[in-house]
Amino acid sequence: MKMRKLFAGIAAAATLLGGMALGATSAQADDTPTPVTEKATFTFTAETAEQLNNAQLKAYKIGDYVQYGSGTDAAYGVVTNLDNKNAVDSALKAAEVTTADGQDKLAAALSTGALDISATRPWNTNANNQPSVTRAFANALESENNLADGTQVKFTAAPIGPDESGYYSATVSLQAGIYVFIDSAVATGSVTKAIPMIVASGTVKDKVLTDPVNGANTVNMKNTKNSVKTKKVDKDSAAIGDTLTYTLTGTIANPAPTEFKFTDKPGKGLTIKAGTFEFYADDAKVSAADFTGVPTSDVIGGENVSFEVSVKDPSKYAGKTIRVTFNAMVNDDASVIDGVVNSLDNYGTNVEAKTGFVGFDFTKVDPDGKGIENVTFQVKEGDTVLYFVKQNGSYKKAVSANTPDATSEVKTDASGKLAFTGLDATKTYTVTETKRASDVYLDINPSFTVRFENSNAVLFRTGISDPWGLVNTTDKTVKNVKSITQLPLTGAAGTTLFTVVALLVAGAGVTVAVKSRQRMH
Structure with a gap:
């Protein structure tokens, strides 16, 4: 006004x-x-x-x-x-x-x-x-x-x-x-x-x-136009297991109404953390004692779940802008498709704060481009090994190792594909092969990183993480071979190949020498 x-x-x-x-x-x-x-x-x-x-x-x-x-x-x-x-x-x-x-x-x-x-x-x-x-x-x-x-x-x-x-x-x-x-x-x-x-x-x-x-x-007229209540979340994208901070904002009319409250509706996949609530009036922190309905135990979100935080005496804060902040953890029930949504009742209309997830996939292939089944990989965020639960043909990020059926060793399907969901678009992930499908293939463990641009996964490799050039960042494939002759002979990979051949030759020489001594006896 x-x-x-x-x-x-x-x-x-x-x-x-x-x-x-x-x-x-x-x-x-x-x-x-x-x-x-x-x-x-x-x-x-x-x-x-x-x-x-x-x-x-x-x-x-x-x-x-x-x-x-x-x-x-x-x-x-x-x-x-x-x-x-x-x-x-x-x-x-x-x-x-x-x-x-x-x-x-x-x-x-x-x-x-x-x-x-x-x-x-x-x-x-x-x-x-x-x-x-x-x-x-x-x-x-x-x-x-x-x-x-x-x-x-x-x-x-x-x-x-x-x-x-x-x-x-x-x-x-x-x-x-x-x-x-x-x-x-x-x-x-x-x-x-x-x-x-x-x-x-x-x-x-x-x-x-x-x-x-x-x-x-x-x-x-001695009534007052209500200001719009708003709700914000600090992250538009997150991973399952992450913590989000929500902020509820509304201005108490002057003269004050008889009641002023925030009705919060946490959706499926959110755990509202008791003990994290803070209160402000015109940016000055105020006592929690001036509010009622503050959860004293964690609130697990879901359909028709809500809680109300009310100002005890609205007239005390007439004309002031009230802010309530609190934390919520993204739990294992979160939908990787819909993300997590926390709603606020704005005088009968829901105001939504949504946080989404991203994912990526790649395929493990042989020299002919055919998928290789049962190859094991591990995913890290920085130095932290991540855990996943297999769900609907893909691996959904788990909150922790304690999540039922969670594993850090994920395996390719019959077509050689691996898909991951429940990840954060703002983070970088490192993917490393840890175990080959069988002894038929060479025991070579390439690594690559995944970042997101406009929520789309982009793969990156280096000569150190993938010296053989087995990772095709465009096709999103990771190759394995049955013989060293099938390895690429370019760049750092070619140089490394000579070292490997030399070691193989040296090993063969040792074998010949041992056999010669055996004949002399």
């Missing part, structure tokens, strides 16, 4: 309450008062049309206008509405307004200026920054629940606007007088419930009510 809109609303509210606070004259004992029955138009303004559309207002008349005399000699006064006299007197007492015995208490409170103006959000203090008597009076009228049945407010037309100041408005026609408007609406994703509003019709001049019908008769 732009600041000019806020101040425009404050000015409208101040004008209205100022008129009410000053708009009473004492009754003249020698005249017979005549009730003012003309209709007045009351205007409600708001920053959004939703604030007006969502409100379920009832108008309770608390003050009647009466006329003494007529024509140019006419004067006007205020008397408490008879149907609500007990409620008004009780609410004034609750607001600590004292009047002399025998006086009309509402008229006396107005004429003495006991009812002040609360001009700024949340409309609970006056111009001297003291607790507002008018706000206490209005709240008491609502909370004491002893008002006579009111009139359901039906706006004469749909809200119009916005005007030049960015405000929407709607009107209702009621008999001239003083009203308290009470909202019974339930807060939505757009707006809060309005606090009670005291509104008076007419014009006040020099502390005298000169016209009981025509005047500003305008009040800014």
Whole structure:
């Protein structure tokens, strides 16, 4: 909301309450008062049309206008509405307004200026920054629940606007007088419930009510547009077993609603870690004691799983932005296709924070390009050996070695293929052959690395990790051979080949020498 809109609303509210606070004259004992029955138009303004559309207002008349005399000699006064006299007197007492015995208490409170103006959000203090008597009076009228049945407010037309100041408005026609408007609406994703509003019709001049019908008769709706609740996760991509940090954010309206909470819905594959929750108000860390519903044990995510973290006293943090952070581990139930999703209820609409997984595959082949079955490989992240569980023809990363059926020795299938899932697109993995399929093949163990570009796996090899050039990074194949004559003879691999041949020849020489000695014996 732009600041000019806020101040425009404050000015409208101040004008209205100022008129009410000053708009009473004492009754003249020698005249017979005549009730003012003309209709007045009351205007409600708001920053959004939703604030007006969502409100379920009832108008309770608390003050009647009466006329003494007529024509140019006419004067006007205020008397408490008879149907609500007990409620008004009780609410004034609750607001600590004292009047002399025998006086009309509402008229006396107005004429003495006991009812002040609360001009700024949340409309609970006056111009001297003291607790507002008018706000206490209005709240008491609502909370004491002893008002006579009111009139359901039906706006004469749909809200119009916005005007030049960015405000929407709607009107209702009621008999001239003083009203308290009470909202019974339930807060939505757009707006809060309005606090009670005291509104008076007419014009006040020099502390005298000169016209009981025509005047500003305008009040800014005292509900507030809810800010959107958001949810973020620190990683768009992760691996199974990783820890994610979630942040829930929302601003408490001012005036504060009666309830403010975050409803978190951890999906399948997430374990919310108790003891990791931290709380902030406008970036300053605050006590966990100000919140309820914080999990005291780990929460395993799944369908229809949720927990609620509520602010104990929303008014303590009115107008402040609340942040809640916590950690969650990606567990073995995570879907490698859908990733893990943690949702936040944003006034009936889910806000999702999703973390996905990536994978890669390659094929072990013989010199003819035919797949080799049952070749063993190992995958590392840095120096850490990773564990996998075979699932649906591929190997899904496991949280740890303790995961049932987890293994660090993965084997190619009948077509020579190996596929891995549940990995992190931001990490680099090293794949090393650890055991050949059989003695038919040479015992050569090439190695290569896998990185991800736009979630697509890219293979890399070096002359050190794969001196024979057995890894084809384009075709994503790893070759093995049955004879050294089938090895590539290029680059570092060719140089190494000569060394191997020399060793083989040297070994043959040793064998010949041994046999020669045997003949001499």
